[in-house]
Amino acid sequence: xxxxxxxxxxxxxxxxxxxxxxxxxxxxxxxxxxxxxxxxxxxxxxxxxxxxxxxxxxxxxxxxxxxxxxxxxxxxxxxxxxxxxxxxxxxxxxxxxxxxxxxxxxxxxxxxxxxxxxxxxxxxxxxxxxxxxxxxxxxxxxxxxxxxxxxxxxxxxxxxxxxxxxxxxxxxxxxxxxxxxxxxxxxxxxxxxxxxxxxxxxxxxxxxxxxxxxxxxxxxxxxxxxxxxxxxxxxxxxxxxxxxxxxxxxxxxxxxxxxxxxxxxxxxxxxxxxxxxxxxxxxxxxxxxxxxxxxxxxxxxxxxxxxxxxxxxxxxxxxxxxxxxxxxxxxxxxxxxxxxxxxxxxxxxxxxxxxxxxxxxxxxxxxxxxxxxxxxxxxxxxxxxxxxxxxxxxxxxxxxxxxxxxxxxxxxxxxxxx
Ligand code: PMP
Numbered sequence: 001x002x003x004x005x006x007x008x009x010x011x012x013x014x015x016x017x018x019x020x021x022x023x024x025x026x027x028x029x030x031x032x033x034x035x036x037x038x039x040x041x042x043x044x045x046x047x048x049x050x051x052x053x054x055x056x057x058x059x060x061x062x063x064x065x066x067x068x069x070x071x072x073x074x075x076x077x078x079x080x081x082x083x084x085x086x087x088x089x090x091x092x093x094x095x096x097x098x099x100x101x102x103x104x105x106x107x108x109x110x111x112x113x114x115x116x117x118x119x120x121x122x123x124x125x126x127x128x129x130x131x132x133x134x135x136x137x138x139x140x141x142x143x144x145x146x147x148x149x150x151x152x153x154x155x156x157x158x159x160x161x162x163x164x165x166x167x168x169x170x171x172x173x174x175x176x177x178x179x180x181x182x183x184x185x186x187x188x189x190x191x192x193x194x195x196x197x198x199x200x201x202x203x204x205x206x207x208x209x210x211x212x213x214x215x216x217x218x219x220x221x222x223x224x225x226x227x228x229x230x231x232x233x234x235x236x237x238x239x240x241x242x243x244x245x246x247x248x249x250x251x252x253x254x255x256x257x258x259x260x261x262x263x264x265x266x267x268x269x270x271x272x273x274x275x276x277x278x279x280x281x282x283x284x285x286x287x288x289x290x291x292x293x294x295x296x297x298x299x300x301x302x303x304x305x306x307x308x309x310x311x312x313x314x315x316x317x318x319x320x321x322x323x324x325x326x327x328x329x330x331x332x333x334x335x336x337x338x339x340x341x342x343x344x345x346x347x348x349x350x351x352x353x354x355x356x357x358x359x360x361x362x363x364x365x366x367x368x369x370x371x372x373x374x375x376x377x378x379x380x381x382x383x384x385x386x387x388x389x390x391x392x393x394x395x396x397x398x399x400x401x402x403x404x405x406x407x408x409x410x411x412x413x414x415x416x417x418x
Contacts, residue, residue, distance in 0.1 A: 003034045003046045015112075017269030027367075027387040028374040040397035043383070051383040052405055056393040058237050058385070059264040062322075063313055063345070064397025070124075070268050070309040077305035083297055090304035091173045091332075097311045098274070101246045104256045108276025109285060110299040113262030115143025117273035118201065120293045121259045122147065123273070125199035125232035127284040127291035129145060132174050133193060134231065135200040135231070136160075136213050141208030142201055142236050143250050144260075149412035152177040164290060180358040183221060194229030201234040204249035207391045208239070208360040211342045211349035216253060238263040238273070240392075242314055244345035251347075265401045268310035276341035301341050319397060322346045330406050334371035336373070346394040350384070352417075362389070362412075369417070380409035 017026040018032065024031045034046040044050050049069050052231035053065070059142065063070065099105055111117050122134055122145075134147065136195060142148045150160035150172045160175040162168075176193060190197075204219060206212040226233040235257035237367060240249040243263040250256055259277035266272050284291045286406055297303075326346040333341040333350045340354040350373065353366035370388030377384055382405075386393060 001046060003335060004031060006034045007047055011023055022385075022387050022390065025386050030375060030378075032386070033383065040064045040066075041347065041395060041399075041402045043306060047236075049381070051378075051381050052402055052409075053383050054392040054394070055383060055390075057269065058390075059243065059393050060267060062265050062270045062395050063310055064395045067397070069113045070315065072305050073305040073309035074270070074340055077302045082302055085296060088299070088301050088304075088306065090301050091299040091302040094142055094266070094304045094308045094311065094348075097308060101242065101314070102248065102250070102260070103279075105260070105276040106275055106279035107282035109282070109293065111275065112271045112297050112300075113143070113271040113273045114261065115119065115145055115273070116235055116295070117238065117263055117275040118142045119145040120150065121199065121234050121261050122199055123293060124284055124291050125234065125259065127289065128281045129198040129230065129232060129316055130195055131198035133196040133198060135178065135189065135193075135197055136174045137180050137202050138177050139212050140201075140203040140206050140207040140236065140398060142203075146171045146173050147173045150175040150177060152179075158349060164377065179358050179360070180206060180214060181218060183218060183273040186218075186222065186225065190229055191224040194225065194231065195231065197231040199232040199234050201225055201236055203236045204253055204255070205240040205244060205344050205347065207347050209389050210362060211344060211357060211358055211391050212359065213342060213344060214357065219255055219300070226258070232259055233257045235260045237261060239347070240264060242311065243321060243347065244328055246314060246354055247318065248331065265310060266307045267303050268306035270306040271297075272300075272307055274302045277325070287295040296297055308345070319345070322394065322396060325398065328403060329394060329398070329406065332403065332410055335410055335415055338369070339417070348392040349392065350392065351388065373413070373417070375407055376413040380412050382409045
């Protein structure tokens, strides 16, 4: 069946025809590609057309689609049972590996998604501090739990307002929201509310509203303010973790959070999330402490196997190669007239605008030009994330042949952007 036939049916089953909103292609126009199968940096859709993938399932596939070592590990694990709902040795192997790569993780808990990891880390922080209020930053995304679908409210002291229907006002009000790159408001918020805050959560490399790279002093000051006011600093490394360095953004920035959340890469393409950090804070989690958190499929053996097979291949040499390669892809993007491509590690943000550090600075024209680029490159068999606010992800499978294909595609569409 063709993409379009499948999508017509999908619309009868799912809101927007999809299982997660951005996939619906509403932002860029057209109809979504139905993935039939994928390998390395390429996928084939249900029309039988091959595309070079620069979205890569939004981050987990740092080694590429259907990487043979991961498939072998999954195959071995699955023949020993799909789920136990009981402890099994593969959780320990993955935990050991994570501790070796991220030294500040003293204790951790596996969950099944990034949303769950963040929700649970916040509950632990609240349980540990006995405080209810949290702080987040405009332009960062932390999953779809109630307290995080929140924007700045209108008052002087910012009590948040829901960004989604269905989020109770009373819950949103417990979240204060500060703009990225706004040191003054950050200082003021801590001065007024510091003693009420359980946690401050940030994507240290904000990559969900484009790539809003922060000045190091902003993150450093946030660390200092949290320490001064007894606020738990949570780095949400669901995207940056194990992508930008073995120890994620915390290692590259030289800033140690109290807790961190992970997802995507640690599951190697299977549903896994993780929260962890200081053992005194993690000590409040059940059954050791009074903060309840649980999961039927948490620590799932097949998912652990996929995660471990991935992590075992993430050597310093792998990161160095990926980084050097990513610089070439960013340069190739920038041959498009007017396009700038901020990059951090293997995260790239192609945008027709320069120097953006806050979400409110992104211009509407820059996004409409991206939408045009998305359609133009699809016509050249290149699949960008279907929204100008999303970053592109590279993998170890994006080699020289892929880069050549990409350069030719860019050259073919460049005229339309001159
Ligand atoms: N935090 C960050 C930084 C993310 O990028 C995401 C997902 N893109 C999440 C949390 C939520 O993760 P999930 O989609 O696995 O629930």
